[in-house]
Amino acid sequence: MNKTVKSCLAAVAICGLLIFGATGVDKPSGPKEQKTATAAVERMQRDTWLVDTPSSNGSAVHLQNSAGLPRLLTAAHVFRRTGTNGPIFVMQLRRGANGEYVTRYKVSARVLWIDARRDLALLEAATREGFGPGARLASRGAIVGERVQHVGFFRGEGIGLSYSEGVVSALGIKPDSDDWLWHIPLDLMILPAQAGSSGGAVFNDRGEVVGILVGGVNCALFVYVPVSQIVLQESSPAIVGKTP
Numbered sequence: 001m002n003k004t005v006k007s008c009l010a011a012v013a014i015c016g017l018l019i020f021g022a023t024g025v026d027k028p029s030g031p032k033e034q035k036t037a038t039a040a041v042e043r044m045q046r047d048t049w050l051v052d053t054p055s056s057n058g059s060a061v062h063l064q065n066s067a068g069l070p071r072l073l074t075a076a077h078v079f080r081r082t083g084t085n086g087p088i089f090v091m092q093l094r095r096g097a098n099g100e101y102v103t104r105y106k107v108s109a110r111v112l113w114i115d116a117r118r119d120l121a122l123l124e125a126a127t128r129e130g131f132g133p134g135a136r137l138a139s140r141g142a143i144v145g146e147r148v149q150h151v152g153f154f155r156g157e158g159i160g161l162s163y164s165e166g167v168v169s170a171l172g173i174k175p176d177s178d179d180w181l182w183h184i185p186l187d188l189m190i191l192p193a194q195a196g197s198s199g200g201a202v203f204n205d206r207g208e209v210v211g212i213l214v215g216g217v218n219c220a221l222f223v224y225v226p227v228s229q230i231v232l233q234e235s236s237p238a239i240v241g242k243t244p
Contacts, residue, residue, distance in 0.1 A: 050091040063137065167191075
C-alpha cells in the first residue's frame with residue numbers, strides 16, 4: 001500500500017469513529033418518519049440472505065428479477081475454501097420469540113457465475129418460496145459524504161442478521177501493492193461490520209444497492225464493489241481468475 005493511501009486510511013481510521021459517534025445519522029423526527037424508516041430497514045433485511053457452504057458463510061442480496069428463479073449477488077471469496085461443487089444453501093433468518101435467530105427458509109442454490117477479478121458471484125435459488133420482489137441496483141454509485149446502510153450476517157448463522165449505517169469516505173481506492181487482494185478500484189466507507197458480512201449489500205437511502213461489501217481495512221473502514229463495477233452477465237465461465 002503506497003504512503004499516500006496508507007496515510008489517508010490512517011487519518012480516516014483515527015477520525016472515523018469520532019465522526020460516526022459524534023454526529024451519528026439523522027433520526028426520524030416523528031411517528032410517520034419512524035414507520036417509514038423501519039419499513040425500509042425491514043425491506044433490506046428481507047432481501048438479505050445467509051449463504052451457507054460446507055465450510056464458510058457469507059451474505060447475499062436478492063436482486064429484482066422479473067422472470068425466472070430468484071437470483072442473489074454475493075462475494076466470490078465466500079466460496080474460496082469450498083469452491084462451488086459442494087452443497088450451497090441460502091437461508092432467511094428471523095428473530096424468534098426467545099430473541100434468538102431461527103431459520104425461516106432454507107433454499108438450495110447454485111452458482112451461475114463467479115467473477116473473481118471483481119470478487120462477485122451470482123447465485124440462483126431453486127425455488128421462489130420465501131423471496132419478495134428483491135432489491136434494485138442503483139443507477140449511479142454513492143458519492144463521498146453520502147449516507148449508506150449495510151445489512152449482513154455477523155459471523156454467519158451463529159449471531160444473526162445485522163444492520164449498520166455509515167458514510168462513504170473515498171472512491172476508487174486501489175493501492176499499488178501486492179498485499180491488496182482486489183484487482184479493481186473499490187469504494188471505501190466508514191461503517192461497522194464483521195466477519196460474515198461479506199457479500200451483503202450496501203444500500204443508499206432509497207433502498208437501492210450501490211455496492212457489495214467485500215472486505216475491511218479495520219473494524220470501522222470497509223471496502224465495497226461499487227455498482228459501476230457490477231455487471232450481471234447471463235453466463236460466464238464457472239471460475240474467472242482466483243478469488244481473493
